[in-house]
Amino acid sequence: MGIVNVTPDSFSGDGISIPDLTEVELVQRAVRQAKAFVAEGATFIDVGGESTRPHAPAVSVQQELDRVLPVIQALQQQLPPEIILSIDTYKAEVADQALVAGASLINDIWSLRYDPQMVEVARHHAVPVVLMANMRGFARRDIVSDLLRFLSQSIEQALAAGIPWDHLIVDPGIGFGTTPEEDLIIQRRLGELRALGRPVLLGTSRKSHIGRILGGLPASERLEGTAATVALGIAQGADIVRVHDVKAMMRVVKMSDAIVRGTFELSVNP
Incomplete structure (x- = not known):
């Protein structure tokens, strides 16, 4: 599972979102990274729009959606169909829209416990x-x-x-x-x-x-x-x-x- 962090503050230092980067440039970076991962052998691509490091600033639902949706839509169109796109989120609305956009797996750091609607999203989409x-x-x-x-x-x-x-x-x-x-x-x-x-x-x-x-x-x-x-x-x-x-x-x-x-x-x- 290759990690695509669409964030400016990932603990690992690999976040691809940086100040003054346009949405088009952000998506292009993410697609390049994901394609490289697939060429190197990844079968899952995990897309996240919020840093989970300790004391990281909170990200609103809309901010997270703005970061991940264009990337997931592009990856869904450009990666081989057998590649599993994962959305790394604990917010039900983000997961729901990401799944509609092309993700097919939920990676929830709170085990479906943080957002009471997350269980229903997972059940509804059958992922x-x-x-x-x-x-x-x-x-x-x-x-x-x-x-x-x-x-x-x-x-x-x-x-x-x-x-x-x-x-x-x-x-x-x-x-x-x-x-x-x-x-x-x-x-x-x-x-x-x-x-x-x-x-x-x-x-x-x-x-x-x-x-x-x-x-x-x-x-x-x-x-x-x-x-x-x-x-x-x-x-x-x-x-x-x-x-x-x-x-x-x-x-x-x-x-x-x-x-x-x-x-x-x-x-x-x-």
Whole structure:
């Protein structure tokens, strides 16, 4: 899953929205980035119009729509039909309009809990949903047990609202209300999420705990650390990895899958 941040303030420093950029230029940048990701092996493109970093300024529904809708419309027209466009939002109106524009998956950092209308949007459009464990504001004892409880409740709520079982994907929410120590524990015990019976999405790309463990590296220098989390995540059963650096991480994914799942194709020349 390649990340297209249509924001000026992404924590990772890869946001493509900058001051004085026209809408046409913004869309062109996003399309170039997404096409490059697809050429490098991405099967999902995740479009977001609001930074989810801690203390990021709030973005109104209209601001978010203005950022993401033109991009999604362009991507829907220009990317191969098999590419899955994901809308990264926790606002029901943004999700609804993005799905009409061409998105076909909701990636909600609040697990359908923030906006009471989000469940209905997901049910109405009959699209897959990523349910992320967001521990901001939650007291914790054992982080993995707490994540499992949170995600189990989210799954139950989604099913009760009429969202099909096979439309649900779970995400442990690394970096969302968790400490660096907890992030490492989640990675170490990621395989326990398989008990939920749903595909696991892992989003560790350029996260702050990587920088802190590697001596304070900025987001732009966390490639190798991200690669380690992706490889070990796949070894623990991750099905989808959400990343900024698709080309490099696709190589990590292929090698990890070859070792862990026996999925590979040998080239003629070594």
